Amino acid sequence: MAQVVRGVIARAKGAPVEVVPIVVPDPGPGEAVVKVQACGVCHTDLHYREGGINDEFPFLLGHEAAGVVEAVGEGVDNVVPGDFVILNWRAVCGRCRSCRRGRPQYCFATHNAKQKMTLEDGTELSPALGIGAFAEKTLVAAGQCTKVDPAAAPAAAGLLGCGVMAGLGAAINTGQVGRGDSVAVIGCGGVGNAAVMGARLAGASRIIAVDVDERKLVTARGLGATHTVNSRETDAVEAIRELTGGNGADVVIDAVGRPETYKQAFYARDLAGTVVLVGVPTPEMTLELPLLDVFGRGGALKSSWYGDCLPERDFPMLIDLYLQGRLDLDAFVSETIALDGVEEAFARMHRGEVLRSVVVL
Numbered sequence: 001m002a003q004v005v006r007g008v009i010a011r012a013k014g015a016p017v018e019v020v021p022i023v024v025p026d027p028g029p030g031e032a033v034v035k036v037q038a039c040g041v042c043h044t045d046l047h048y049r050e051g052g053i054n055d056e057f058p059f060l061l062g063h064e065a066a067g068v069v070e071a072v073g074e075g076v077d078n079v080v081p082g083d084f085v086i087l088n089w090r091a092v093c094g095r096c097r098s099c100r101r102g103r104p105q106y107c108f109a110t111h112n113a114k115q116k117m118t119l120e121d122g123t124e125l126s127p128a129l130g131i132g133a134f135a136e137k138t139l140v141a142a143g144q145c146t147k148v149d150p151a152a153a154p155a156a157a158g159l160l161g162c163g164v165m166a167g168l169g170a171a172i173n174t175g176q177v178g179r180g181d182s183v184a185v186i187g188c189g190g191v192g193n194a195a196v197m198g199a200r201l202a203g204a205s206r207i208i209a210v211d212v213d214e215r216k217l218v219t220a221r222g223l224g225a226t227h228t229v230n231s232r233e234t235d236a237v238e239a240i241r242e243l244t245g246g247n248g249a250d251v252v253i254d255a256v257g258r259p260e261t262y263k264q265a266f267y268a269r270d271l272a273g274t275v276v277l278v279g280v281p282t283p284e285m286t287l288e289l290p291l292l293d294v295f296g297r298g299g300a301l302k303s304s305w306y307g308d309c310l311p312e313r314d315f316p317m318l319i320d321l322y323l324q325g326r327l328d329l330d331a332f333v334s335e336t337i338a339l340d341g342v343e344e345a346f347a348r349m350h351r352g353e354v355l356r357s358v359v360v361l
């Protein structure tokens with residue numbers, strides 16, 4: 001029997017989100033229904049709402065979630081009802097050309113639920129990142145459920161499902177930050193501040209946080225930034241160079257994703273250094289750089305999709321570090337809100353007042 005629960009949808013480009021009844025089918029083969037306990041508000045949800053990702057409205061928003069498995073379909077053996085899980089958007093297939101080459105983090109055929117959640121009139125919903133967890137319950141592929149220690153607080157744990165993992169992984173996995181490296185992070189929202197925390201965890205000796213908002217820099221200091229730069233007042237490239245002996249940082253992470261911040265990242269890194277783009281640009285953005293500088297500065301220009309994470313490898317380990325007090329996920333939970341608070345949370349995110357508003361059910 002399909003169930004009707006409440007969920008938050010974006011019906012049309014730019015229109016305010018609405019809480020409406022949605023229909024969640026029983027799990028079919030390989031699927032699971034999860035009772036959502038907490039789901040963070042990520043900038044990517046706003047990108048969806050604004051039509052910046054694609055036009056497949058209506059979207060069922062929300063994708064940084066933790067909850068409890070309620071029911072599983074035929075053939076599911078990785079989770080059972082009652083398991084505490086973080087939802088992921090990288091349930092790897094094991095069979096695509098990338099998985100076969102031993103690079104499952106780039107899997108090109110990740111699993112999502114085959115059945116569709118719908119509105120009551122039958123209109124199919126597009127779940128954000130194949131999850132759709134601003135809802136009392138959601139239907140996902142069982143592989144999207146990663147079991148972790150249930151001692152973790154759901155509001156904090158769920159954040160590993162997207163933004164915090166993306167930031168941590170941008171530093172640790174994509175940027176390969178190592179002991180003694182200098183790292184700069186441009187844009188210190190939920191993703192950028194997680195990159196700051198990741199750089200500290202990886203042993204970076206100098207961590208420079210850059211933002212246009214002083215409040216984010218205060219948080220960055222608490223999470224491990226050794227220096228902060230307000231790029232509204234100071235030239236970010238010059239400041240980063242100055243703080244790194246005139247050379248630039250070994251790894252610069254752009255957690256904003258705009259041409260101007262990417263250029264800052266490009267020029268603020270040392271020769272042969274690494275740029276990691278983890279912020280998501282929108283379709284109209286273009287970048288112009290002297291090709292000679294691309295060649296002459298060497299190094300690596302990388303993008304970080306979901307922090308190059310493997311949920312089954314990374315989530316349980318990071319939750320263990322959190323429970324040991326070595327990874328402050330709680331610092332990212334700025335406020336908890338109800339399902340009907342998502343629109344206001346977008347506004348607060350836009351005004352820079354929060355790292356994460358987390359819907360708690």
Ligand SMILES: NC(=O)c1ccc[n+]([C@@H]2O[C@H](COP(=O)([O-])OP(=O)(O)OC[C@H]3O[C@@H](n4cnc5c(N)ncnc54)[C@H](O)[C@@H]3O)[C@@H](O)[C@H]2O)c1
Pocket residue numbers: 042043044047162163166186187188189190191192210211212213216231255256257260261277278279280281304305306307349350352354355
């Ligand atoms: N690559 C991935 O897998 C992945 C995953 C999750 C989110 N993201 C993306 O990461 C980006 C950041 O997400 P978030 O949730 O942290 O957003 P956020 O809105 O919480 O944070 C953005 C931060 O950037 C700062 N900022 C804006 N313009 C700036 C500028 N010109 N210079 C310096 N700082 C500036 C803001 O003050 C804010 O602190 C978004 O584009 C989001 O879509 C990517």
Ligand SMILES: [Zn+2]
Pocket residue numbers: 092093094095096097098099100104106107108109110
């Ligand atoms: Zn694959």
Ligand SMILES: [Zn+2]
Pocket residue numbers: 042043044045063064162163
């Ligand atoms: Zn996200």
